[in-house]
Amino acid sequence: MVVCKFFLEGRCRFGANCKNEHTQSEKFGRIGNAYQQQSFNQPVRQQYFPQQQKLKESQQQETNLESLLYVVKDDATNSMQGGQWLFSCYAPLLRKFSKISFNKNEENLPSLIDYSAEELKWEAMQSSMNGQFHDYTVKLQKLSQSYQTIQRALQNLDQATSNYIVRYERGENVSPAGTALGNIVSSFPAVNTISNSPSQFSFTLPSTQNPIQAPIQQQQTAVAPFKFQLPLQQPAGASFSFHLTPQKPAAASFSFKLPSHQPQSLINTAVTNEHNATTRQIPVSTIPLITENISHHQLSQIDLDQFKADKFSFGKIPRVPPPIELR
Amino acid sequence: MFGSTGFGGSSFMGSNVVTAPTNHNPMKDFEVVSPPDESISCLEFSPASIPQNFLIAGSWDNHDGSKVFMAGCDKMAKCWDLNSNQSIQVAAHDAPIKTCHWIKSHNYSCLMTGSWDKTLKFWDLRQQSPILTINLPERCYCADVEYPVAVVSTASRHLLVYQLENTPSEAKRIESPLKYQHRCVSIFKDKKGMPTGFALGSIEGRVAIQYITPSNPKDNFTFKCHRSNGTNQQYQDIYAVNDIKFHPVHGTLATAGSDGRFSFWDKDSRTKLKTSEQMEQSITACCFNRDGQIFAYAVSYDWSKGHEFNNPQKKNYIFLHSCYEEMKPRQKS
Numbered sequence: 001m002v003v004c005k006f007f008l009e010g011r012c013r014f015g016a017n018c019k020n021e022h023t024q025s026e027k028f029g030r031i032g033n034a035y036q037q038q039s040f041n042q043p044v045r046q047q048y049f050p051q052q053q054k055l056k057e058s059q060q061q062e063t064n065l066e067s068l069l070y071v072v073k074d075d076a077t078n079s080m081q082g083g084q085w086l087f088s089c090y091a092p093l094l095r096k097f098s099k100i101s102f103n104k105n106e107e108n109l110p111s112l113i114d115y116s117a118e119e120l121k122w123e124a125m126q127s128s129m130n131g132q133f134h135d136y137t138v139k140l141q142k143l144s145q146s147y148q149t150i151q152r153a154l155q156n157l158d159q160a161t162s163n164y165i166v167r168y169e170r171g172e173n174v175s176p177a178g179t180a181l182g183n184i185v186s187s188f189p190a191v192n193t194i195s196n197s198p199s200q201f202s203f204t205l206p207s208t209q210n211p212i213q214a215p216i217q218q219q220q221t222a223v224a225p226f227k228f229q230l231p232l233q234q235p236a237g238a239s240f241s242f243h244l245t246p247q248k249p250a251a252a253s254f255s256f257k258l259p260s261h262q263p264q265s266l267i268n269t270a271v272t273n274e275h276n277a278t279t280r281q282i283p284v285s286t287i288p289l290i291t292e293n294i295s296h297h298q299l300s301q302i303d304l305d306q307f308k309a310d311k312f313s314f315g316k317i318p319r320v321p322p323p324i325e326l327r
Numbered sequence: 328m329f330g331s332t333g334f335g336g337s338s339f340m341g342s343n344v345v346t347a348p349t350n351h352n353p354m355k356d357f358e359v360v361s362p363p364d365e366s367i368s369c370l371e372f373s374p375a376s377i378p379q380n381f382l383i384a385g386s387w388d389n390h391d392g393s394k395v396f397m398a399g400c401d402k403m404a405k406c407w408d409l410n411s412n413q414s415i416q417v418a419a420h421d422a423p424i425k426t427c428h429w430i431k432s433h434n435y436s437c438l439m440t441g442s443w444d445k446t447l448k449f450w451d452l453r454q455q456s457p458i459l460t461i462n463l464p465e466r467c468y469c470a471d472v473e474y475p476v477a478v479v480s481t482a483s484r485h486l487l488v489y490q491l492e493n494t495p496s497e498a499k500r501i502e503s504p505l506k507y508q509h510r511c512v513s514i515f516k517d518k519k520g521m522p523t524g525f526a527l528g529s530i531e532g533r534v535a536i537q538y539i540t541p542s543n544p545k546d547n548f549t550f551k552c553h554r555s556n557g558t559n560q561q562y563q564d565i566y567a568v569n570d571i572k573f574h575p576v577h578g579t580l581a582t583a584g585s586d587g588r589f590s591f592w593d594k595d596s597r598t599k600l601k602t603s604e605q606m607e608q609s610i611t612a613c614c615f616n617r618d619g620q621i622f623a624y625a626v627s628y629d630w631s632k633g634h635e636f637n638n639p640q641k642k643n644y645i646f647l648h649s650c651y652e653e654m655k656p657r658q659k660s
Binding site for chain 1: 400423425443465466468482483484502503504506507508510530531532554561562563564565567629630631633634
């Protein structure tokens with residue numbers, strides 16, 4: 001049985017009729033049935049009277065919508081913490097499972113438009129082919145920030161956003177202006193708007209309207225397959241990470257081990273190098289390290305004697321490696 | 328595109344270190360020689376009419392296995408005749424084509440293509456224009472065909488079911504059982520071999536089993552998959568489900584994840600049968616051969632972390648896994 005969140009907060013409207021569990025709080029000891037509707041800081045609520053049955057359904061809707069906000073917060077937190085694909089639509093409440101009456105608003109919240117991984121990859125490839133890869137990364141960065149802003153707003157749920165979501169799910173014709181959901185997410189390519197004006201497309205329309213000719217036997221031309229090569233210098237600033245910022249890898253704690261949460265198999269060399277740069281610096285001896293082979297002719301007499309001796313004398317240890325002949 | 332009967336490739340034995348998967352073949356499966364350089368977007372085995380197992384990245388003409396259809400971002404679909412080794416264009420859209428399926432009906436055969444231009448088109452290969460165009464509410468993301476049913480899913484979580492007898496028409500729209508972007512869909516059949524429902528995967532590491540006309544609403548359910556425990560123990564890492572396929576004999580299903588693992592499931596007993604080791608990259612596509620002996624899966628980058636994690640130096644793989652025993656359903660106790 002699910003424990004009733006509202007009872008724990010002292011504000012369950014249904015009291016003994018609640019379908020969730022009203023477990024007794026240890027803090028207040030055993031309390032009898034009559035007091036179940038009472039919390040420590042709320043006035044005693046009315047008993048459930050039959051004439052209130054009409055109100056029951058609307059009250060259930062209210063309760064469902066309040067608990068909806070918990071769900072929205074949970075979803076946003078889990079997806080951000082879990083590194084989930086960012087560019088996805090989101091339906092906070094699946095209407096088929098709710099008892100709420102017919103709602104004309106779309107299930108999906110506004111502003112969050114679906115972009116699939118393939119679409120973004122296609123945009124990247126095209127931009128690269130057109131020599132506009134940097135523009136693509138800048139646009140993508142902006143898009144990524146818009147989505148992250150919305151997700152954070154869903155996690156934190158200020159008053160304006162909460163009110164908007166509740167009213168939206170009630171089916172009200174309500175505007176998201178003033179909430180994070182009201183900022184129009186800059187549409188990426190014109191993928192989601194089916195318009196025939198070429199200027200809005202980032203990929204070109206076919207040159208003729210009837211591209212299929214009568215089936216002509218065409219020789220398969222041996223064209224080298226297009227290999228998507230990124231420009232060697234990747235712009236440093238335009239990165240998007242699906243995890244919550246700030247994301248500090250474990251390198252900050254000066255350990256030689258790679259942080260285990262990093263996607264080992266997906267790291268490219270650029271990321272790995274960056275990590276290595278932050279590992280602990282080994283204190284380097286100030287004595288310059290000589291590594292060339294020195295012949296015994298170049299050694300001072302003292303050093304030569306030291307190498308020939310059975311063991312080094314303290315204070316006279318040579319600062320150069322022994323010549324090959326004496327190794 | 329390629330066809331290969333060779334089972335080759337040495338199995339690289341990595342050390343037993345627990346950190347990064349240095350072993351590119353942790354399941355010690357057969358490795359297909361000469362895999363594509365680019366990410367593999369779909370796999371299909373040849374139909375039963377061909378005695379040998381040929382594997383291609385595209386779609387087969389189910390009828391006699393002599394033709395292969397390929398569709399892609401050049402907004403065209405092509406038919407590649409394997410006998411003559413020639414390909415011709417057979418379809419066109421205004422935007423990249425995401426899905427292509429061959430439909431064989433009593434009175435017609437055609438190619439169904441779904442595109443990001445928000446249309447579903449049906450092509451008789453002998454004609455220039457589509458014999459039918461259906462407008463979709465949004466960009467086509469995934470589709471599956473099991474005659475006489477086709478299921479198409481689009482952006483914004485739309486789910487459409489079509490019946491394909493006589494002429495394709497929309498049968499119903501189903502409210503999505505998932506809250507996030509849909510990514511893959513696969514139709515399953517009942518004991519009599521009639522398509523009766525489908526499995527739907529999303530970017531949120533979740534699969535929904537949905538009956539087209541459920542006798543009991545509780546028959547439909549969802550389950551989480553391709554999640555892992557992050558270092559932050561409170562939250563799981565969430566990976567997209569890239570592909571779902573049903574075993575042709577047992578009716579159990581396989582899911583391929585962005586986490587680089589595949590899993591086998593029994594939807595009737597609602598149990599997990601197996602999860603694989605982690606591959607070096609995500610698994611982008613998978614399929615079964617016609618008799619259900621071989622499970623093929625492709626390891627390549629699915630762009631789930633954007634361009635920064637694209638490493639063209641990384642090799643792609645296609646592995647063949649012997650799966651008949653592992654995919655047997657669990658007995659309901």
